[in-house]
Amino acid sequence: MQLVVISGKGGTGKTTVAASLAYLSEKSIKVDCDVDASNLHILLQGKDIEEENFFGAKVANIDSNKCIKCGACEKVCRYDAIKNYQVDPLKCEGCAACTVVCEQNAILLKDEVTGKTIITQTNKGLLSRADMVIGAEGSGKLVTKVRKNAMAHRKNNEWIILDGTPGIGCAVMASVTGCDAALIVVEPTQSGLEDFLRVLSLINFFGVKPFVCINKYDINEDMTIEIEKYCKEEGIDVLGKIPFDPCVKEAVNALKPIVSYKESKASKEIIKIWNKLKEIYKEDV
Amino acid sequence: MKIAVLSGKGGTGKTTVSTNLAKVMNWDYVDCDVEEPNGFIFLKPNVLKTKKVNVPIPKIDDEKCINCKKCVEICQFNALAGTNTGIILFEKLCHSCGACELVCPVDAITEEERSIGKIDIGQSEDIKCMRGVLDVGEPMAVPIIKELKSLIDEKPTIIDCSPGSSCSVVSAIEGVDYAVLVTEPTAFGLHDLKIAVSLVKEMKIPFGVIINRAEEENDLITRYCKEEGIYLLGKIAFDRKAAVLYSQGKLLIEDEVFRKGFEEIGRKIEGVKRCN
Numbered sequence: 001m002q003l004v005v006i007s008g009k010g011g012t013g014k015t016t017v018a019a020s021l022a023y024l025s026e027k028s029i030k031v032d033c034d035v036d037a038s039n040l041h042i043l044l045q046g047k048d049i050e051e052e053n054f055f056g057a058k059v060a061n062i063d064s065n066k067c068i069k070c071g072a073c074e075k076v077c078r079y080d081a082i083k084n085y086q087v088d089p090l091k092c093e094g095c096a097a098c099t100v101v102c103e104q105n106a107i108l109l110k111d112e113v114t115g116k117t118i119i120t121q122t123n124k125g126l127l128s129r130a131d132m133v134i135g136a137e138g139s140g141k142l143v144t145k146v147r148k149n150a151m152a153h154r155k156n157n158e159w160i161i162l163d164g165t166p167g168i169g170c171a172v173m174a175s176v177t178g179c180d181a182a183l184i185v186v187e188p189t190q191s192g193l194e195d196f197l198r199v200l201s202l203i204n205f206f207g208v209k210p211f212v213c214i215n216k217y218d219i220n221e222d223m224t225i226e227i228e229k230y231c232k233e234e235g236i237d238v239l240g241k242i243p244f245d246p247c248v249k250e251a252v253n254a255l256k257p258i259v260s261y262k263e264s265k266a267s268k269e270i271i272k273i274w275n276k277l278k279e280i281y282k283e284d285v
Numbered sequence: 286m287k288i289a290v291l292s293g294k295g296g297t298g299k300t301t302v303s304t305n306l307a308k309v310m311n312w313d314y315v316d317c318d319v320e321e322p323n324g325f326i327f328l329k330p331n332v333l334k335t336k337k338v339n340v341p342i343p344k345i346d347d348e349k350c351i352n353c354k355k356c357v358e359i360c361q362f363n364a365l366a367g368t369n370t371g372i373i374l375f376e377k378l379c380h381s382c383g384a385c386e387l388v389c390p391v392d393a394i395t396e397e398e399r400s401i402g403k404i405d406i407g408q409s410e411d412i413k414c415m416r417g418v419l420d421v422g423e424p425m426a427v428p429i430i431k432e433l434k435s436l437i438d439e440k441p442t443i444i445d446c447s448p449g450s451s452c453s454v455v456s457a458i459e460g461v462d463y464a465v466l467v468t469e470p471t472a473f474g475l476h477d478l479k480i481a482v483s484l485v486k487e488m489k490i491p492f493g494v495i496i497n498r499a500e501e502e503n504d505l506i507t508r509y510c511k512e513e514g515i516y517l518l519g520k521i522a523f524d525r526k527a528a529v530l531y532s533q534g535k536l537l538i539e540d541e542v543f544r545k546g547f548e549e550i551g552r553k554i555e556g557v558k559r560c561n
């Protein structure tokens with residue numbers, strides 16, 4: 001079973017929920033797919049036990065000794081990455097078109113480190129994550145690698161709990177594809193609703209079973225009702241409604257998962273959601 | 286003059302800051318967060334024009350193709366696969382680079398257009414508003430962002446970027462005059478802010494910080510900015526009223542106190558503009 005926690009947009013409380021589920025499940029492998037700003041490890045703590053460079057992209061490199069400054073590469077480059085016979089690595093996509101047109105063979109593609117993959121041992125099990133190089137290309141590939149690493153450490157078909165990526169682009173697709181279920185965290189706001197609908201169509205596109213939880217549902221109860229109504233019509237289970245709880249902010253500041261605050265209202269609801277999920281999939285995780 | 290509003294992470298209030306600033310400063314607004322463009326919810330422009338965004342993809346003429354597979358070899362994105370009977374294209378993997386066309390020895394490859402999303406152009410009172418919308422299921426946001434940016438004219442413009450620090454953000458902030466980094470006074474906020482700071486520093490874009498949902502005078506972001514010599518443009522107070530207005534799709538400047546705050550930030554940005 002692979003469960004991804006996702007939200008159209010950042011800031012809906014996705015990581016709060018994902019970290020809580022990760023914390024509640026003793027026997028799962030956790031994956032932080034949010035490679036460009038990962039922070040599950042901050043909440044779960046632990047020790048890094050493996051680290052590896054990830055070469056996710058290529059960058060063109062011009063040998064100035066061979067270059068005769070004909071400008072052919074600059075003309076063919078569709079990403080404006082070459083100016084004055086020099087490559088801007090931030091713009092270069094490593095497509096190789098320039099190497100084709102360079103008659104002097106002055107250009108070579110070099111593998112570029114786009115991040116680092118890390119396995120962290122937490123006291124709630126293993127966490128697979130990455131540190132992406134700022135501004136790097138191809139975060140989707142890095143997400144795929146982080147998931148592969150988790151699979152490599154998986155024994156006995158353990159659950160995999162993924163903290164997904166925000167948005168709907170390549171990194172999100174890489175974090176959703178192949179998952180069995182997705183818990184969509186929705187905020188009852190006008191924009192939250194729009195983001196929800198977009199991310200839902202993505203989830204449907206990949207054939208992943210959607211579940212919903214509404215976060216801070218009492219901030220706008222009309223909107224909450226609207227979301228619930230929509231889910232009912234579409235046959236989507238709303239597993240829980242998490243109330244606005246100042247304790248969440250306290251937990252964030254203390255860098256602890258909210259479920260470690262037993263008395264918190266939000267925490268109780270998240271535990272309920274987790275129990276429902278276990279019940280649906282009839283497993284002890 | 287172009288100003289980009291960004292944040293290491295989503296949900297820090299980037300769209301809130303960009304839309305409210307655009308309104309109080311009377312600047313044009315461009316939503317480059319094409320995966321989740323939400324700015325129009327708050328600015329409510331009349332959409333006057335919508336155009337499709339197309340990218341070129343190769344079209345292979347099976348009659349001409351001699352199945353040498355040179356195109357498959359050159360494609361760095363595995364968008365082409367060779368079979369016994371011909372070449373197959375996986376169009377979503379294609380980066381539209383044109384390398385395959387360049388290597389084909391028999392000119393069997395031409396290009397055709399494929400739509401990946403759209404751009405909406407509208408007007409909210411005096412402000413021109415544009416947004417890009419990536420089709421669901423499409424992986425590549427960058428071509429839409431580039432096209433959006435090519436449509437920006439000389440008027441002062443606020444660019445709302447996507448969260449994070451990946452290639453989408455790089456292309457959204459490329460060439461802007463100033464960056465506004467929005468963050469929250471939490472440890473996570475600081476963690477994400479540092480990512481955004483290193484991005485703008487690497488791209489040599491001058492920047493300032495706005496703290497959203499601020500509660501105390503001397504929070505950890507204020508301290509960080511002081512230590513690092515980063516210009517603090519202002520703070521937006523933590524207030525349930527803000528959450529309620531936001532959830533209803535309203536601008537914060539409908540509230541007098543918030544309006545004053547944004548006007549003050551706007552003045553500071555205008556000041557920065559003069560210095561540049």
Ligand code: SF4
Nearest residue numbers: 067068070071073102
């Ligand atoms: S095509 Fe080759 S020789 Fe010509 S400018 Fe580019 S690198 Fe130099």
Ligand code: SF4
Nearest residue numbers: 360379380382383385
């Ligand atoms: S245009 Fe570039 S990315 Fe697309 S198929 Fe051809 S070589 Fe591959």
